[in-house]
Structure formats: structure tokens, C-alpha cells
Amino acid sequence: MAQSFPYTYYACDCYDNNTSTSAKRASQILAEADEEDRTFDPRNPRSNYALYPLEHLLYCDDCQQIRCPRCVIEETLNWYCPSCLFEVPSSVVKSDGNRCTRNCFNCPVCISPMTVNSIENPDAPSATGGPYILACPYCHWSTIETGIEFEKHTGVHGQLARVANGGTPVPTPKEREKERERRKEFEARQRDSRNLLSPSQDSPTSDLHRDSALPSRDDVFSNLGAFYKSQIEAQTPSNPFSAHDLNFSSPSAYSRIMNLYSSAGAKKQKRGKPSPMREAASELEGLHVYDTVSDNAAIERIKRDGWGSTLSQTQKLAQIDPHANFEDELRPIATLLCTKRSKRCRSCRHILSKPESKITSTRYKIKVLALSHIPRLSIRALPNNAAPSTPSAPSTPAFSQQSFSYSNLRSGIPTHFLLQLSNPLFDNVRVTLATPSTTPGKIQTRVTILCPQFEVGANTDVWDDALSSSVPSATRSSAADGQIEAGKIWDRGRNWTSVVIEVVPGFLRPITGFGQADQADELDEDDDLLEIPIFVRLEFETEANAEERGLGDSRGSKGEKEQREAAFWTVVGAGRIAAM
Amino acid sequence: MSAQPAPSRPGPDRRSSTVPKRTSILPKPSSIALDPSVLIAQHAQITGTHPITLGPNTVLHPHSRISSALAPVVLGEGVVVYERAKVGVGLGPDLDAESRRSSMRSSGGTIRSDGVVLGRNVVVEANAIVEAAEVGEGSVVEVGAVLGRGCVVGKYCTISPSSIVAPNTRLPDYTVVYGGSEHRLDKTLQLRPEILDAKMAVHRKQLEMFKKLVPNQVAKWTV
Numbered sequence: 001m002a003q004s005f006p007y008t009y010y011a012c013d014c015y016d017n018n019t020s021t022s023a024k025r026a027s028q029i030l031a032e033a034d035e036e037d038r039t040f041d042p043r044n045p046r047s048n049y050a051l052y053p054l055e056h057l058l059y060c061d062d063c064q065q066i067r068c069p070r071c072v073i074e075e076t077l078n079w080y081c082p083s084c085l086f087e088v089p090s091s092v093v094k095s096d097g098n099r100c101t102r103n104c105f106n107c108p109v110c111i112s113p114m115t116v117n118s119i120e121n122p123d124a125p126s127a128t129g130g131p132y133i134l135a136c137p138y139c140h141w142s143t144i145e146t147g148i149e150f151e152k153h154t155g156v157h158g159q160l161a162r163v164a165n166g167g168t169p170v171p172t173p174k175e176r177e178k179e180r181e182r183r184k185e186f187e188a189r190q191r192d193s194r195n196l197l198s199p200s201q202d203s204p205t206s207d208l209h210r211d212s213a214l215p216s217r218d219d220v221f222s223n224l225g226a227f228y229k230s231q232i233e234a235q236t237p238s239n240p241f242s243a244h245d246l247n248f249s250s251p252s253a254y255s256r257i258m259n260l261y262s263s264a265g266a267k268k269q270k271r272g273k274p275s276p277m278r279e280a281a282s283e284l285e286g287l288h289v290y291d292t293v294s295d296n297a298a299i300e301r302i303k304r305d306g307w308g309s310t311l312s313q314t315q316k317l318a319q320i321d322p323h324a325n326f327e328d329e330l331r332p333i334a335t336l337l338c339t340k341r342s343k344r345c346r347s348c349r350h351i352l353s354k355p356e357s358k359i360t361s362t363r364y365k366i367k368v369l370a371l372s373h374i375p376r377l378s379i380r381a382l383p384n385n386a387a388p389s390t391p392s393a394p395s396t397p398a399f400s401q402q403s404f405s406y407s408n409l410r411s412g413i414p415t416h417f418l419l420q421l422s423n424p425l426f427d428n429v430r431v432t433l434a435t436p437s438t439t440p441g442k443i444q445t446r447v448t449i450l451c452p453q454f455e456v457g458a459n460t461d462v463w464d465d466a467l468s469s470s471v472p473s474a475t476r477s478s479a480a481d482g483q484i485e486a487g488k489i490w491d492r493g494r495n496w497t498s499v500v501i502e503v504v505p506g507f508l509r510p511i512t513g514f515g516q517a518d519q520a521d522e523l524d525e526d527d528d529l530l531e532i533p534i535f536v537r538l539e540f541e542t543e544a545n546a547e548e549r550g551l552g553d554s555r556g557s558k559g560e561k562e563q564r565e566a567a568f569w570t571v572v573g574a575g576r577i578a579a580m
Numbered sequence: 581m582s583a584q585p586a587p588s589r590p591g592p593d594r595r596s597s598t599v600p601k602r603t604s605i606l607p608k609p610s611s612i613a614l615d616p617s618v619l620i621a622q623h624a625q626i627t628g629t630h631p632i633t634l635g636p637n638t639v640l641h642p643h644s645r646i647s648s649a650l651a652p653v654v655l656g657e658g659v660v661v662y663e664r665a666k667v668g669v670g671l672g673p674d675l676d677a678e679s680r681r682s683s684m685r686s687s688g689g690t691i692r693s694d695g696v697v698l699g700r701n702v703v704v705e706a707n708a709i710v711e712a713a714e715v716g717e718g719s720v721v722e723v724g725a726v727l728g729r730g731c732v733v734g735k736y737c738t739i740s741p742s743s744i745v746a747p748n749t750r751l752p753d754y755t756v757v758y759g760g761s762e763h764r765l766d767k768t769l770q771l772r773p774e775i776l777d778a779k780m781a782v783h784r785k786q787l788e789m790f791k792k793l794v795p796n797q798v799a800k801w802t803v
Contacts, residue, residue, distance in 0.1 A: 110759055119775060135768070139758040140738055142768040144775075308764070 005406030009051035011569040014071030040569035057370035060345040072343040099334035107136035108330040224286025382416040406575035422496035434535040443506035537567040651695040
């Protein structure tokens, strides 16, 4: 566990609640019922996903239950660029992708945000102040290394999209199409002429032509796209009324496919099976023929320039082109957009947290935390021999806190911990604690809560306590005389109460006694961890909810009290048992 | 060596009056060769027994430390040493105590002394420690970086903040040390000498600015 000792985790039972009983088989229900009776086992693999620190939990007012990250629904409020803090409309995200389309880029070498710098020649200044480059202020990589310069300092994303590495312009889709047509015609003519001439004469030249212009990834993609489009067009009967709507990638086609699946083959419609389509057969159709030439070139290059010129795995993964291998193929990475999200309760759709929609604001409009609805359970060690001579309780634990080592609990020696409940509610709470007498797991540690039933005061104004409590706390608790007594609370304050819990840590190795074979039972990792499951049940009276009262009789039933109770499992990490 | 003499002294004028006292505590450099155009700010420290040479237009910011306790130090033309930066062999973090002992032992200068040579327009930023044997022209040692003993750094290198260069490392020209221990070549500067020129022009302007802004206390050291 990542947290340092001592810690408290709260168990959210959303898994057990959310699986509907109808979906379960009878045996599962039986097992479930069995589980109800059993104590919560922090060692169960499943409880890894149910335990959270109190700070991570939200609270649903309607369901009156804690809500963990598993039982909330997240909704995207808006998209924004973390670098320029501009909001990006979700329609733009759908059309342009989840990257900033303004000036924000990350360095492809070290991922730090890049800046736009001017490399204007001071002797011959240009009108725009350019040329500009993207430069990394940290590792000093810049687009100069890949031969890219920009004319303007704004709209870098658009400018970058038009320039390939080395400064050559990227053809637009229209230009690509024209080029494709031209080459197709050229090849067709060549084929014709080859038929006339002898084939052996012509093949070297065509090979040479292919080698000289190895198609880029974009070329291959656009060629393939165009080929598929033409294939689909050839397949679909031209319908004059909804010609555009019968595309394979149109929404209506999707819904048709979904209908096919949902009807689950109840009635197979007799429809003409589409004849199988031809795959791409030539380079112009997007066929990418594996060629050893490029591999050999890459090997030669590594021989020449060394590993330094290749990309690391992380650099490669950050690139859009998955086949980028060398430094000069790097492109600046457009900054990924972030989202602001609101959270809803999964069962009642109540909003639990909602940030302000303004990007620059980090505040929340709504945030219902478990912290302010559930008592905080905390544990700490009690000085083992609280000598009666020690004058005041608050100062002694603070002193002994430093000397007590939680990661070195000694087996077989009773150790006392203080369990403190502090109440964030404005009502008095009656608390009942329950814990198994021995902790689950291989190492059986005996646990006794000396005072399992007690009351915690309301979270009233701080001044109330000072003004009203004429009774000194010394008479109410056993902390003053330093005697640990069963059935008596240790100490109490305005809205908190602490009780003593006695722990006898188990033995890591079974004691090999008379005739007992030494069971070489290997301990797993974290088996020496002392985690105590504690069941907490709260009972309190509170004013009835406004919604439940209804708006009409809100005046009449004012002050009407309502009995409520809440119960949940917590797991308290008291420490680690020392090896002997 | 590292202990500031009389740290509780309040005013700056009182402080300057303690200078003769400090020189009596710390070993004063046997010879400091100062160019008349050097700018030494008020609380800059120059200590050590070996000779120290400061080239023209060198700037030492307040609380920068130049130590020649173990070996001579040469700062080239236009070198800038920022606040709390340390230049000199034996100023490193872990070797400090040990080297102090050895420096006491070797009052006659028996141990090997390579010295520190900073080339033209080298910038040592705040809190950096330079024990390198040589730092080439125009290199920048950024905030909190450490150059180990005996390093040879080429021209126009950048040691990014908080990077640590192990002792006796040899860095070629235009190297950028970043991300802990990653090295790469700054091809931008290599490919475009005009960017380099622009950088140096900025450096020159900065030197002029320092002369205007920082009060010069060089008189203290020329005596």
C-alpha cells in the first residue's frame, strides 16, 4: 500500500450493489448471501478495487451512500488545451481530433512545451518578422533540424500541416488526386506501349521510376482511401435520391448494420450478398509492397550515424507516424487536449461534482465530498505503558508518536492503538464498531475494541464547546488517569471520541512446538501487514430532507426529525509485523 | 572555506568593513590577475592559494564563489558567474569536506592541480557548481547543474538545469545535456551560425546591462 502507516481505507460496496440480482445465477446469489455474513477481507483480491482513502470518495445525498471512482459516471464538460487554456468546442474535437490546432506543440525529443522563435536576419529584416521556428527551450531541439520554417508566428499548426520534413510542401488532397490520375494514365499508356514493344526492354525503367519516389505514408493512405472509395462506388447501385446516404461509412449504413445485429438472426432477410471486393493491387491503389531497400538503407544509416540518430521508444510512440525511426523524421507533437468532467452518481444520476466551466478556474460549482458526510476514522499508537504519572494526554501521544515504529510491530505483545472518530455532521452520532476477533489472512492477529459502542458529539460551532462544557473532560474519559478500561472511552472532544483498541500481532511463523511439524508455509508479500477490518454503524437523528418533506408542507414539518443510519466497512492499516 | 565569516552582520556597509578580517581567515589568492574591465559585485568571494585570472568583461554576481584552493582558476573574456554559483576545484557537494582537509594538508601544493578554465562568454547560472577542467566558448551551465572534476566541455554546450555531469567526462562541441543524463547534439546551432551570432549578441548586451545595474566592487580585490 502506498500510504504510510497508519492509514484508513473505506470500502465502497458498489460492486455488490450494482450487479443486479436478475443477472446472477442461483449459486451466485447463495454465495452472495454467504458473503453478507462474512467479514470484509482486505486480502481479497477484489477488495483492492473497493478500498479508498476517505479523501478520494464522494457522497451521494440522495442515495445516502459513499461513491467511489467506480460508481460515478464521468461526463465531459468541455475540452481545452492545457498549454494555451483555450476551450475547444466538442464539434471541433470531433472533426479535427483531440489536439490543439493553434500554436501549442510539445518537443518530440523531450516533450517540454515548445516556443515560437524568430530567426529574422537583423541585416535584412522581413515584413512579418519571420522566418519563425518552433524551438524547445529545454533540450534545444528545433524545427530547423528537420528543415521546417514558418512564415507567420500564428497558426503554426496549419502551416506545419502543409510542410513535410525538409521543407517540401505537402500536396493537398486535390493535388494528390490529380497526381494519381496523371500517374494512372501514364501507367496505362506504358502498359499499352509495353504490349507493343518487347517487355524486357521496358521493365528496368519502370523499376527505376518506382525506386526514385518511395511513397510517403500520407501518399499510401490517400491512395488506399481513394481506391476503397472507388470500390464502394462501384458496388453500391447509384440511387439518384439518396446517393450520398448509401455510402458504407454513412450513419444510415451504421444503423443498418446495428439492426442486423440486434434482430439476432430472427428473420434472415434475403438480400443479395455483396460480391467480394477486390483488394488493392498496385501502388497507385495503395498497395505497399515490402521492400528490403528501405530496411537496408536504415541499417546503413545506423552504421553511419550510430544509435544517437535513432529514436527512443517513447519518442517513437509520441509520433503520429508509427514508422518514424530517425531523428530527421521527427515532427513536433501537437499538444493533447484535456477535459473538464463532472461526476454523477451511477444509480440516481445526481451530480456529485461539477467544476466551473471556465477553463482558467480551478474551482468547483458542486462538490459533495464524503469527507463532510462520513465520520473520519483514524488510528494511531497509544504509548504502550501510559504511565499514570504522565500529566496530560494530548502531549504524551504526540511525543511517543515519533518513537513508535509502525512498521515494526512485535508479535505476541499486546499493543494499544487509539481509534478516533471525528464527526463532520451537525448531529450527535451513536457509533457501533465491530471487528472480527482475529484478522483474516495467514497471520492471525487478535483484535479487541475495548469500547465498541459510544457517542460522538455534533460538529457544532467551536465556541459552543468552550461556552457550554462546564464538565471538564477529565471526568468523562479514562485518558486522564491513564488507565485503559474496557467499556470506557479513552477521550472525547467537541466532535470526536477516541477509544482504545488492543491488538496482539500474530506470529509470522507458526511456533513449532511439541510434535508439531514445521509447516514451511511461505508467506506472500504483504502478509505481514496488519490491516484490521472494522465495521462501522452510525445512528443519528437529523432533520428530514427537504425533498422528502415536499415543498408544500415545508413550514408545517419544520424541525421534524428523522432517524437515519449508515453502515460501512473500513480497513485500518495499523502497521507491519516485524520478523523475528 | 564554506563558512561565511560573521553571518550575523546586518548592514552592507558594516559587511564591507569586515573584508580585511575575512582575508585574514581565508587563504587569500596569491595572485589575482584582474582585467580592468572586470565587474565584481559586492558579496562575491574569491579565495584560494593558487592564482586566479579574470579576463576582460567578466562578471561575478553577488555571492558567487571562485576558489583556487586546490588549483588555479582562469575565467575567459565575458564570463558570467551568477549568484551562489561556485567555480573551482574542490567546491563540489560531496567532496567538500574531504577536499578541505586535503587542501589544508597540501599547503605546499603537492596534489595534482588541473585547474579550471572557462572559455569566452561562458555562463554559469545560479547555484551551479563547476569543477570541470575546461569549459569551451559560449557554453552555458544552467541553474543548479554540476560539472564534475576534470570534465572537458566543448564549445557552445548547454548543461540543462540540475543535470549532473560525472567527473572526467568529455563533451564534444554543441552537446546538450538534458533529462538527467541524456546527451544530444544541438544541430540547430550547428546548422545555423547566424543563430549563434544572435545568441552571442544577446550575451554582449547582457554584459553591458550588468555594468549599468550592478555596482562594481572590483577595487576591493585590486589592492
